[in-house]
Amino acid sequence: MKAEAHQLDHEPVLLQQVLSFLSPKPNETYLDLTAGYGGHAEAVRFMTDNAPAVLVDRDNMAVTYLQKRFVDKNVTIMQSDFLSASQKLAEQGNKYDLILADIGVSSPHLNIASRGFAIKYDGPLDMRMDQSQSLTAETIVNSYSEDDLIRILKQYGEEPRARSIAKAIITARPIHTTSQLADIVAKQFRGYHKVHPATRTFQGLRIAVNDELMQLEKAIPIWVSLLKPGGRLGIISFHSLEDRIVKKAFTERSGDRFDAELSVLTKRPETADKNELVFNPRSRSAKLRVAAKIKK
Ligand SMILES: C[S@@+](CC[C@H](N)C(=O)[O-])C[C@H]1O[C@@H](n2cnc3c(N)ncnc32)[C@H](O)[C@@H]1O
Secondary structure, three states: OOOOHHOOOOOOEEEEHHHHHHHOOOOOOOEEEEOOOOOHHHHHHHHHOOOOOOEEEEOHHHHHHHHHHOOOOOEEEEEEHHHHHHHHHHHHHOOOOEEEEEEEOOOHHOOOOHHOOOOOOOOOOOOOOOOOOOHHHHHHHHHHHHHHHOOOOOOOOOOOHHHHHHHHHHHOOOOOEHHHHHHHHOOOOOOOOOOOHHHHHHHHHHHHHOOHHHHHHHHHHHHHHEEEEEEEEEEEEHHHHHHHHHHHHHHHHHOOOOOOEEOOOOOEEOOOOOOHHOOHHHHHOOOOEEEEEEOO
16 A cells, blocks of 8 residues: 555644743654654754654554654664563663653544544554454454454443444444444444544544553553653553543652652643644544653
8 A cells, every 4th residue: 555645645744832941952762653644753952952762653655754764873763562662772772861652543544535434434454553463353353252342442442332233233344444443333323423433433443453451550650660761751642541541650659658769740631722723633532641750
């Protein structure tokens, strides 16, 4: 599959807030765990005077783009899920001044129909960020038990109609495309809806396909261990399930306790301002939390 150049556009969210809270300084090293199309990375690197940086992404399309954008020998690009990459960097004993994770999907995921993430485009039921992985949304939709579908839709999609949707999916099998699935789910709802009624179902499936919450939960403690004293860790999340994990992880490691490792720099999560909401509507659900590693 070849993507058109414009389909690879991705506007980095909350960029000013990221720069203001991470506050990159010349010569500070940078680890970007979801480097995507390099918008945050380029701005951070500019402020560090192009100090050494490691850019990670699990998506082949993003990695190919990063390899063209960053040809500097100070940049190491890793194609990997961020949990495995973090484990590897920790085993190597590496430490960083600045760490950023801008989790979730990129605009190209949503703009390219064949990736199967978008409700509004007809495509295969794929939803894999790493296309070399075997599990797809199609496998889940067509082979998981009713109980497992209900669990995924409830836990990851926070879908109140998980039961009726799971039943409808099982009755309609086999389902091969995003449009088929969106129509089956929409039939379980009546009346007017501001957002497509299958939005929660798509979210749930996407999180399950990419094991997103497990990745985040297990990776945050490693990110804290990868910070140099005084280093800053920023995490941007796009829905409450992720933000809850980030908030809990920061709270458990900060505050008035003898073993506190972090000092939380964002009293409340940072969100998009009016301007950003206008030129980048995808920023509307973005929340940034930043913490600094306490110097001991
Ligand atoms: C919101 S985009 C990041 C955009 C980036 N900050 C930029 O400025 O272009 C999220 C990226 O994270 C990647 N991603 C999401 N979860 C991941 C994971 N667990 N491991 C590695 N990459 C992940 C996706 O493939 C996607 O490219």
